[in-house]
Amino acid sequence: xxxxxxxxxxxxxxxxxxxxxxxxSGVHLVRELQRQKMEKVGSAALTTVIxxxxxxxxxxxxxDKDLNRCFTDAxxxxxxxxxxxxxxxxxxxxxxxxxxxxxxxxxDLVCDLHNSxxxxxxxxxxxxxxxxxxxxxxxxxxxxxxxxxxxxxQLDTPHSDAYSLDSIGKxxxxxxxxxxxxGVIRADIFNIMKxxxxxxxxxxxxxxxxxxxxxxxxxxxxxxxxxxxxxRDPETNHVTAVIHPQLQDRDxxxxxxxxxxxxxxxxxTVKYEGxxxxxxxFVNEGAYYEKNIAFHLGRRITLTIPSLQMKGH
Amino acid sequence: xxxxxxxxCFNEAxxxxxxxxxxxxxxSGITLVNLWIKNGxxxxxxxxxxxxxxxxxxxxxxxxxxxxxxxxxAFTTENLSAPSGDDLPYExxxxxxxxxxxxxxxxxxxxxxxxxxxxxTSNMGCxxxxxxxxxxxxxxxxxxIKKAIAPDSCPVLLTEHPLLKYSTSRSVAKxxxxxxxxxxxxGVLRSxxxxxxxxxxxxxxxxxxxxxxxxxxxxxxxDVFRVWDKMDYPRDTNGNIIAMVHPNLQxxDxxxxxxxxxxxxxxxxxTVRYEGVGTVYPTFINEAAYYExxxxxxxxxxxxxxxxxxxxx
Numbered sequence: 346x347x348x349x350x351x352x353x354x355x356x357x358x359x360x361x362x363x364x365x366x367x368x369x370s371g372v373h374l375v376r377e378l379q380r381q382k383m384e385k386v387g388s389a390a391l392t393t394v395i396x397x398x399x400x401x402x403x404x405x406x407x408x409d410k411d412l413n414r415c416f417t418d419a420x421x422x423x424x425x426x427x428x429x430x431x432x433x434x435x436x437x438x439x440x441x442x443x444x445x446x447x448x449x450x451x452x453d454l455v456c457d458l459h460n461s462x463x464x465x466x467x468x469x470x471x472x473x474x475x476x477x478x479x480x481x482x483x484x485x486x487x488x489x490x491x492x493x494x495x496x497x498x499q500l501d502t503p504h505s506d507a508y509s510l511d512s513i514g515k516x517x518x519x520x521x522x523x524x525x526x527x528g529v530i531r532a533d534i535f536n537i538m539k540x541x542x543x544x545x546x547x548x549x550x551x552x553x554x555x556x557x558x559x560x561x562x563x564x565x566x567x568x569x570x571x572x573x574x575x576x577r578d579p580e581t582n583h584v585t586a587v588i589h590p591q592l593q594d595r596d597x598x599x600x601x602x603x604x605x606x607x608x609x610x611x612x613x614t615v616k617y618e619g620x621x622x623x624x625x626x627f628v629n630e631g632a633y634y635e636k637n638i639a640f641h642l643g644r645r646i647t648l649t650i651p652s653l654q655m656k657g658h
Numbered sequence: 659x660x661x662x663x664x665x666x667c668f669n670e671a672x673x674x675x676x677x678x679x680x681x682x683x684x685x686s687g688i689t690l691v692n693l694w695i696k697n698g699x700x701x702x703x704x705x706x707x708x709x710x711x712x713x714x715x716x717x718x719x720x721x722x723x724x725x726x727x728x729x730x731x732a733f734t735t736e737n738l739s740a741p742s743g744d745d746l747p748y749e750x751x752x753x754x755x756x757x758x759x760x761x762x763x764x765x766x767x768x769x770x771x772x773x774x775x776x777x778x779t780s781n782m783g784c785x786x787x788x789x790x791x792x793x794x795x796x797x798x799x800x801x802x803i804k805k806a807i808a809p810d811s812c813p814v815l816l817t818e819h820p821l822l823k824y825s826t827s828r829s830v831a832k833x834x835x836x837x838x839x840x841x842x843x844x845g846v847l848r849s850x851x852x853x854x855x856x857x858x859x860x861x862x863x864x865x866x867x868x869x870x871x872x873x874x875x876x877x878x879x880x881d882v883f884r885v886w887d888k889m890d891y892p893r894d895t896n897g898n899i900i901a902m903v904h905p906n907l908q909x910x911d912x913x914x915x916x917x918x919x920x921x922x923x924x925x926x927x928x929t930v931r932y933e934g935v936g937t938v939y940p941t942f943i944n945e946a947a948y949y950e951x952x953x954x955x956x957x958x959x960x961x962x963x964x965x966x967x968x969x970x971x
Binding site for chain 1: 692846852898
């Protein structure tokens with residue numbers, strides 16, 4: 346039995362959309378929050394941010410560099426010159442606005458909104474830091490959201506090496522909803538993301554009003570293990586296969602040794618040859634072709650979280 | 659009793675081209691054409707010169723729809739006859755080059771048939787695009803393809819419209835055929851979409867081979883969807899969209915849309931209904947590339963075209 350945790354109230358929270366300029370649900374959800382002039386969530390102040398306006402303008406993931414990889418301590422403290430990529434400047438602006446990262450003035454909670462072309466339903470992505478507050482928010486979303494399956498993904502990166510926008514906050518996570526083509530807004534996907542954001546804000550209201558959250562087990566958690574690359578021709582370096590039809594759209598399924606992974610253009614099946622049964626996710630994410638990632642593999646675990654209540658209650 | 663047969667004679671279809679990459683992020687055609695450039699055995703037919711060709715290599719390299727302007731709108735008489743120069747947009751220069759190789763458009767030297775391979779984020783299945791209701795050769799080919807892939811369906815979109823018709827790369831040929839397969843996100847290659855496109859092309863080339871061997875095709879009728887109108891998203895005074903395709907309409911390409919049916923969902927949840935006069939059949943529903951063309955979907959009306967008997971001259 347874990348010791349109960351008490352944490353200070355969340356007084357400043359931020360919801361960010363358009364960190365990738367062609368992931369449309371977050372762009373329109375943040376704009377809608379701004380249209381409704383949502384500035385408070387119970388006792389907490391809400392800041393809404395359109396993260397990468399230039400990329401949104403041209404409906405691209407980024408202009409010079411992926412903004413969601415620009416929040417390492419090294420990049421945030423690098424000097425700005427004439428050659429500095431647009432996204433590095435923007436990351437430093439965002440860190441000044443919502444941070445500085447690691448400081449007392451940083452936002453208590455940052456939630457960053459994303460879409461994927463993969464069939465990942467509603468995925469909540471966190472760093473490997475076992476933050477009980479974030480895990481309670483995720484558990485709340487899992488129990489309340491009915492429009493899509495909800496999974497937690499834990500990156501294997503410690504918070505000190507964090508590179509993504511949400512890591513500016515003292516507590517942070519990303520909401521990833523798919524499948525949706527980049528540059529497209531689907532109503533069903535928007536509605537899922539809206540429900541996740543609404544439940545997040547509802548949890549914050551409850552926490553800040555002193556509600557106690559019982560310790561519990563959280564299931565459907567996947568820890569990142571490794572990435573799998575596309576097969577390539579050794580001479581030309583061209584990709585020689587496509588995600589196998591039996592794997593396509595089956596994010597979070599079991600991938601056993603011998604199961605099909607890729608179908609080559611000449612009709613051969615490339616099978617999974619690992620020893621451990623793992624779970625693929627980000628299967629056929631369009632933005633990952635340039636990173637040479639066909640999919641990630643994760644290990645499914647159950648987390649135990651302590652009971653949590655606001656300090657001073 | 660003898661019947662008078664009215665057979666239209668066409669020249670042998672000796673020169674056939676297959677275009678991929680007219681839009682640089684529509685991956686099925688790009689992948690197929692690159693495969694066939696390397697090894698064209700699959701597309702060879704007796705008595706036919708089949709040329710696979712990447713139409714917009716710079717856009718393909720950047721995995722973007724176009725560099726300066728949409729190549730598939732660039733084949734206007736004005737563009738094709740403009741004096742060549744370095745200040746012309748890349749795609750206009752490219753259109754002139756393509757017209758020189760595969761045309762000139764409208765002349766007896768033009769290629770007999772061009773297949774132009776496209777993908778869409780819309781749920782259009784395997785759609786064949788017909789530019790002229792009077793092209794009996796194409797109608798007969800489409801009838802042949804539809805029969806060959808039954809019970810799977812292959813809707814035919816007729817783009818003959820005084821205002822909405824556009825000047826495509828394939829229009830350089832005597833018999834232009836568009837192949838639009840979806841749904842697939844831009845920049846993503848899906849195995850099932852890739853295979854469907856491959857199968858349809860196989861049947862199309864089989865038809866050409868049979869025709870060239872002298873087979874007479876009897877009169878036939880082909881159900882088509884004729885382009886009627888286009889419908890834009892509701893927008894605010896800044897031109898930003900304020901609604902999404904309604905969940906009831908999303909993915910329902912080719913299904914009837916009746917007056918009073920839900921059409922859009924505003925971001926605040928309210929429903930906007932279709933207020934047209936009669937039933938229409940929408941297509942290109944939520945195509946990513948059409949947000950900038952002010953098109954949420956295209957409406958069509960059903961029609962049956964009759965093609966007379968055809969045989970080789």
